[in-house]
Structure formats: structure tokens, C-alpha cells
Amino acid sequence: MDYKITDKVTWVGKIDWELRMFHGNELSTKKGSSYNSYLIRDQKNVLIDTSWLPYDKEYVSNLKKEIDLKDIDYIIVNHAEIDHSGALKELMREIPDTPIYCTANGVKSIKGHHHEDWNFVTVKTGDTLDIGENKLIFIEARMLHWPDTMFTYMTGENILFSNDGFGQHYASENLYNDAVDQEELYYEALKYYVNILNPFNAIVKKKIEEILALNLPVDMICPSHGVIWKDNPAQIIEQYMKWADNYVENQITLVYDTMWNGTRRMAETIAKGIKSVDDDVTVKLFNAAKTDKNDIMVEIFKSKAILVGSSTINKGILVSMAANIEMIKGLGFKNKKAAAFGSYGWSGESVKLLTKEIEEAGFEIVDEGIRALWNPDEDALKECYEYGANFAKKVK
Structure with a gap:
């Protein structure tokens, strides 16, 4: 050569x-x-x-x-x-x-x-x-x-x-x-x-x-x-x-971690709700515990809005989500909207904590988010679907 x-x-x-x-x-x-x-x-x-x-x-x-x-x-x-x-x-x-x-x-x-x-x-x-x-x-x-x-x-x-x-x-x-x-x-x-x-x-x-x-x-x-x-x-x-100029694409990204698949099911149902009202938007889902964090950051960079989700554990959020939130804060994303979601068993702090963290990271908070008790049943999933549809309308 x-x-x-x-x-x-x-x-x-x-x-x-x-x-x-x-x-x-x-x-x-x-x-x-x-x-x-x-x-x-x-x-x-x-x-x-x-x-x-x-x-x-x-x-x-x-x-x-x-x-x-x-x-x-x-x-x-x-x-x-x-x-x-x-x-x-x-x-x-x-x-x-x-x-x-x-x-x-x-x-x-x-x-x-x-x-x-x-x-x-x-x-x-x-x-x-x-x-x-x-x-x-x-x-x-x-x-x-x-x-x-x-x-x-x-x-x-x-x-x-x-x-x-x-x-x-x-x-x-x-x-x-x-x-x-x-x-x-x-x-x-x-x-x-x-x-x-x-x-x-x-x-x-x-x-x-x-x-x-x-x-x-x-x-x-x-x-x-x-x-x-x-x-x-x-x-x-x-x-x-x-x-460098507040880059954004017509994309919504969901990043979550889950303990017993309740939060995962919420993410997938919210995504379906988003697509039900906006078929042109690109929707991507990532399990933070199973996906390269730097690749997730690329998708967040491209997105006009994100949804962050976690089960509640020990009155907090799962470790992989904590790590991703820390990276999001450090990278200083601009011109993006966000909300949180998550399942819980008895105390249920994760959604409130995620909302606070993502707001501190500079994202415009769309709403107070959505949470589901235990493994979401059909009624809870219907709420997630409707939540996704409403979220898509708010960030369109």
C-alpha cells in the first residue's frame, strides 16, 4: 500500500x-x-x-x-x-x-x-x-x-x-x-x-x-x-x-430498561400509539441494558423527542438508565422534547425521577409521563397506546 x-x-x-x-x-x-x-x-x-x-x-x-x-x-x-x-x-x-x-x-x-x-x-x-x-x-x-x-x-x-x-x-x-x-x-x-x-x-x-x-x-x-x-x-x-445547528429528524426514540418485561410492553405499546397518528415519523426502541450506549446517543441526537422508561427499583431507576441519562446530560442535546414512563410494584418513583433528570438535561418536558402498576393489563396497555398517540400529537 x-x-x-x-x-x-x-x-x-x-x-x-x-x-x-x-x-x-x-x-x-x-x-x-x-x-x-x-x-x-x-x-x-x-x-x-x-x-x-x-x-x-x-x-x-x-x-x-x-x-x-x-x-x-x-x-x-x-x-x-x-x-x-x-x-x-x-x-x-x-x-x-x-x-x-x-x-x-x-x-x-x-x-x-x-x-x-x-x-x-x-x-x-x-x-x-x-x-x-x-x-x-x-x-x-x-x-x-x-x-x-x-x-x-x-x-x-x-x-x-x-x-x-x-x-x-x-x-x-x-x-x-x-x-x-x-x-x-x-x-x-x-x-x-x-x-x-x-x-x-x-x-x-x-x-x-x-x-x-x-x-x-x-x-x-x-x-x-x-x-x-x-x-x-x-x-x-x-x-x-x-x-452543529440543532440538528433534528422526524424521529421519536424510546429508551428503557425493564425488570419483568412490564416496562418493555409499555414501550412497545406507546410506540404503536405514536405510529397510529403519525405514520411518517420514525420510531425506534432500545433496551438500555442490551444496546450500545453510544449508538443510543446517535439516535437521541437525531430525534425530535424521546421517551425514557424504567421500572422502579429501591425507590430509584435501573442502573442502565441511570448511566444513559448521565451520558445524555454530558452531551448537551438541544431542541428536543421528552417524557418518561415505567412500571412499578409498590412505590413507583421512577417516572418522577426520570422526568426530573431529563429536564435537568435540557429537554422540554411534554407531560408528567405515564406509569403502570405491576405487569400492565389490557386496560393499562390501552392507556399506554392512547398516551403514545397523544404524545405524538404534542411533538408533531
Whole structure:
């Protein structure tokens, strides 16, 4: 496989086919990932980002096959999180005096991870680095998704090295977006956006507008995870602008957990009630204890309204729902409506608790929700059906 992107730029990263969880156990990566690192050869040689810590020695060994490490003039650290800077310590053992270009926050973050005081050169938006025939322009991208994040733009080649922006956790031997399954690619790009960047929607929109205002031609976007946007890179920029602008589809999602199937039966009956009055709406149901939480977040992101359900246990809600609610709070969804439902045996607090939690998460509460005593009988299920129909009318 040819890892040369242009005559001057070579991909020198690592494809991780085995990765299944990321950020501890917070993010599922069913399609693996890659840790993209790029080597620029001009009159000066520049390395942009490195690789994740478990592959530090492998990364440096492979880099030596590509270039004599002493010939690397500059290192760019767009973001110091360990999946991008993990191999930095191993690399700096070999070339300890090489200047490292990063933001001021980047210096703090690199020192915090590696506890080394290397030859740092701090940069801010608009600063440039002359490397010969081309220049590198630095663009701070604070909180996309860490305070230290920046993008690096290469003139001449018109490449935006965007770090986590426009990335996907997606392992492929094909480097480019037009050479992979498009449905898979867009789902992984959306999942990445929802679970990592959605809390910073307003910043995403503002930063993209700022970059566009620079009038820099972009022929390629090279993120730090997943494939490179080579074929019509504007498509992912346009998609980000849509996602960042209170994105919503005509969808209602029900997320629940159940002990003895009472809450499940409620969910299924409410869903039928919704469809009875709005056949065009997409309705999806997920058992939170059996479904990947990050995939659930994608469906919530797409939804105009959600219903959250849980049986009552120990005067509270089931653990899987508590975990999902916590994620929902952290991701900061906007412009969505919600209500709660659940079955109970004797105390029945779950619906009230879920309503409170989902309201605190920023959702507009449609009504006080619905609950059913014990395993719902036909009368209770009829109420659920009618509740679903009324809910659909309220959020249409």
C-alpha cells in the first residue's frame, strides 16, 4: 500500500483493527480506529502528531524506516491527548531537542501527560511556520474537543490537518473517503461527532465559519482518526454545519430498561400509539441494558423527542438508565422534547425521577409521563397506546 498522500506528505500512522473501546469504556469503536500521523518533506521536515501509547515503540521503529529521525526539523502537536501524543516520549528519547509546536494549553497538557520539559514553541491562530516551498498556518480550535486543540493548514498542498475534527473511529487499509463503504463512513463520522463533539456545537459552528472566512482552499482534510477526506472534502464540512445547528429528524426514540418485561410492553405499546397518528415519523426502541450506549446517543441526537422508561427499583431507576441519562446530560442535546414512563410494584418513583433528570438535561418536558402498576393489563396497555398517540400529537 502506498502511504504517500502527495509528493510532500506521507501517512506514517497506525491502523488499530483491534480497538473496541475508547476513552476508557466510554466510547465503543466497533470498526476499530487509526492514529493518523503525517510526515511533511519540504526544505524542512515536519512531523504532525504521533500515535497511541501502546504502539509507541512500533511507531518510532516504523518512522525510522521512513526517515532518519535526526532529519525531522519540527514536530507539531495539534492535540496532546494520549491517542495522539502517546509515542512522543519514545520519539523524544531519540531527538530530544527537536522543537515541538503547540498551543500554550498544549504545553500544559503535554507536560501533564509526559512530565517532560521539551523544546516547546507556542503558537496561536494566524501564526505561520515557513518550511520551504510551503508554509504551515496554525488555527486554534479550543474545546474541539480539548482546550489545547488546534488545526494546522499547509499551503501549496491545501491540506487541513484537523486532528479530532472531521474524524471517525474507523479502521481501513484504504486511506481515502471515496474508497470505503459510504454508509459505514458516515455513520462512524456521525457517531464520533455525537459522542465527542456535540457538547461543543456552538463552538464547532463558529470555528468552521472562522476557517471559511480565511478563504483558504481546502483540497484535503487529514484528521487524526479514520480516513482522509480527499474526494470533495467540503461534504464533511457541510455535514458538520448541519449537525452543529440543532440538528433534528422526524424521529421519536424510546429508551428503557425493564425488570419483568412490564416496562418493555409499555414501550412497545406507546410506540404503536405514536405510529397510529403519525405514520411518517420514525420510531425506534432500545433496551438500555442490551444496546450500545453510544449508538443510543446517535439516535437521541437525531430525534425530535424521546421517551425514557424504567421500572422502579429501591425507590430509584435501573442502573442502565441511570448511566444513559448521565451520558445524555454530558452531551448537551438541544431542541428536543421528552417524557418518561415505567412500571412499578409498590412505590413507583421512577417516572418522577426520570422526568426530573431529563429536564435537568435540557429537554422540554411534554407531560408528567405515564406509569403502570405491576405487569400492565389490557386496560393499562390501552392507556399506554392512547398516551403514545397523544404524545405524538404534542411533538408533531
